[in-house]
Amino acid sequence: MSYIGEISSLLAACVWAIATLIYGQFSHQLSSLQLNLIKGLLSIGLMLIAVLMLQDAPVEFQTNHIYILMFSGVLGIAVGDTAYFASLRRIGPQKTLLLESLAPPITGIIAMLFLQKHLLLTQWLGVFLTIVGVTWVVTKSSTTSDTSTEMTPLLTNTTSSLTRLDYKGISFGLLASFCQATGVVLSHYALAETNISGLWGAIIRLTAGTFAVCIILMITNHKQLKIISALSKLTAKSLKLLFIAIFIGTFLALWLQQIALKFAHPATAQTLIATSPIFVLLLLFMQGKKVSSSALVGTLLSFLGIIFIFY
Incomplete structure (x- = not known):
């Protein structure tokens, strides 16, 4: 049995975990729409280069599948990613990943x-265990080493974050x-029913979503379209x-996500992609940082869930 979709989901979770922590550093320097527009434009360019290098020519498919992919891009990228940022x-990343x-x-x-x-009953059990494990890691974990690391905000609860709710x-x-x-369900439907590759699926979704972001900025605040000026303020x-x-959080992650959605059940793919906090924890462990026992419990629960999903 092929697990291309499931493996792609886990790889997407890994790269997205790293990217989320980096994106968090720009959340107060660029607006949500600006960040979404910049990542969209750059990633489209990278994907077109990849198409040329891989000689991934577009195949014939029905127009309605293109429209479905475009709509999923507008919903998942223009609206969803902007709301995410x-x-x-x-x-912050901790509660955002929890809600995710x-x-x-x-x-x-x-x-x-x-x-x-x-899904099979065992797969639903896997989804449940994985989500519980991820939720446990995000809400209970904390590092006991150097708090200056860029990755600790994801795993550290502060008094202010616990007592103040930003509705x-x-x-x-x-x-x-x-x-x-x-957006994931729509994308799965379009990709599973056609010969559209994961790369072309990502290009179509991202182009539609980025175009929608441009329209939103033109209507709401056209000054934010001056992304060159915004980028010039960064070091x-x-x-x-x-x-x-x-590169890793949009170009690679979106490409891997589309491959996952083409070959795996959308709920399975989305569950495995949601394990990104677990990968953050593993990165901390590989750096020699000590993590709490509650974090290990959550990680074990998630891995148990993943086993049930693959079973």
């Missing part, structure tokens, strides 16, 4: 209701999860970090 800006863990069950319900895509930030996070889930180091985040 807005949530990241207001409540709601996307897999929403994806499963939507796929079951509208596409008649059903607008939470609403953005919930909106991002719903848009992400709906050389910040620009390099931003490029790295876009």
Whole structure:
């Protein structure tokens, strides 16, 4: 049995974990829409270069599948990613990733209701265990070493974050999860029914989503379209970090996500992609940092869930 979709999902989770932490550094230097526009434009260019290098010629497919991919891009990227960045800006990566863990069950319900895509009972158990494990890691974990590391904000609870609730930030996070889930199901339908490659699927979705972001900026605040001016305010180091985040977090992650959605059940793919906090924890461990026992419990639960999903 081939596990191309599931493996692609885990790889996407790994690269997205790194990118999320880097993006968090720019949440107060660039607006959510600006960040979404910049990553979209640069990633489209990278994907077109990849198409030429891989000689991935577009295949013939029905126009309605293109429209579905475009709509999923507008919903998942223009609306969903902008809401995600807005949530990241207001409540930080920890709570944003926690709210993102709601996307897999929403994806499963939507796929079951509208596409008649059903998971086995053991797979639903895997989805449940994985989400519980990720939620446990995000809410309970903390590092016991150097708190200056860029990765600790994801795993560290502060008194202020526990006592203050930003309802607008939470609403953005919930909106991002719903848009992400709906976009994933639409994308799965279009990709699974055609010979469209994961790379072309990513290009179509990203182009439609980025174009929608441009329209939103033209209507709401056209001054934010001056992205060159916004980027010029960043240091050389910040620009390099931003490029790295876009390369791995949008170019690679979106490409891997589309491959996952083409070959795996959308709820399974979304669940495995949602394991990104676990990969952050593993990165910390590989750096020699000590993590709490509760973090290990959450990690073991997630791995147990992944085993059930693959079973």
